[in-house]
Amino acid sequence: MDYQQLHEALAEHHHIPASWIVAGNGETESIFTVVNGLQPRQAMIVVPGFAEYRRALSAVDCAIREFALREEDGWQLTEALLAALTPDLDWPVPLYAQ
Structure with a gap:
């Protein structure tokens, strides 16, 4: 799905470059898009x-x-999570949708 118009509208509204915006059709698509882009x-x-x-x-x-x-x-x-975060982590994921 192409989200170009959405990216442009959000970028204009928030006064940021459209390239900073990632839109997705739900959590799963968004997670895979970000992970594929970052390649941690x-x-x-x-x-x-x-x-x-x-x-x-x-x-x-x-x-x-x-x-x-x-x-x-x-x-x-x-707060134990803070001690578990180390510099070698490319992507700490302190989110846990249940």
């Missing part, structure tokens, strides 16, 4: 989480590190 080599995903992050990263042969949510934390992100 090392990434972190939150588990449990949206499986499309792993699928998209695996499709570009990216090494995947997991950050596991814990039941005792109510399955919520905690």
